[in-house]
Amino acid sequence: MTINQIGEDEAYAIGALLNAPYIDENGSYIFAFNERSEAIGEVARSLAPNAVLSWRDQDDDAWKKAYEQTFEPIEIGEFRVRPSWREAREGFIDLIVDPETAFGTGRHETTASCLEALSRFDLSGKSVLDAGCGSGILAIAAAKKGASVSLCDADAQAVKVAEKNCALNGVKPAKIWVGSADKVTTNYDLITANIVADILTAIKGDLLRALKSGGILIVSGILERFERRFAACYGDLETLFVIKRGEWRTIAYHNTEKAR
Secondary structure (H helix, E strand, C coil): CEEECCCHHHHHHHHHHHCCCEEEECCEEEECCCCCCHHHHHHHHHHCCCCEEECCCCCHHHHHHHHHCCCCCEEECCEEEECCCCCCCCCCEEEECCCCCCCCCCCCHHHHHHHHHHHCCCCCCCEEEEECCCCCHHHHHHHCCCCEEEEEECCHHHHHHHHHHHHHCCCCCCEEEECCHHHCCCCEEEEEEECCHHHHHHCHHHHHHHEEEEEEEEEEEEEHHHHHHHHHHCCCCEEEEEEEECCEEEEEEECCHHHC
């Protein structure tokens, strides 16, 4: 799908909500979906009312080739994200993510901020859930810092891509499933949820039920203009820090007695 007359913030919101990677071609945003659906168009228009949408068929190989041309290694905190055809570099935790039809390569401010947040924690021996995992990049990052990781996403295709990326990085998830945090049957030391503010608000109860007492919750996908309203919803948690990149906010919370 090609969408015109939208901004980068709207493109990200569409990509995050529909779990679709995209390429910016001079202001035209090309999204990768596995099938055509009027529901996809309706969601896109709900987020960007002035959007002009058009569909075109493109096979996976063509998409990957186009995406590869824009995909260069990036360094974020102690991590270096690279495609498999580029070499690793000493001094960084190596994260391999190839272009696929799932959201999360480290290039967007929200994913980059989540990786920066993960860099600040000692995760050795910890249990981590990546809720709304997309490509699985955050779970892979946590695993390479010594955590036992679980992943979930409402999009079955994203889960397949995450499984593939985990294997590419030598990561074996403790659990991985299609769905959300409402299916959790255990508690985690740390949870990451890089989605969008409205969904984070809606699933707050599920996230907290899945989080251990004293655990850490990292949330992202929050636009600056919604930060105050979002903070009010999560105000019963202790804010550890806020990472600001462009118009986007990533917040790390501590699950204290006050929140329970």
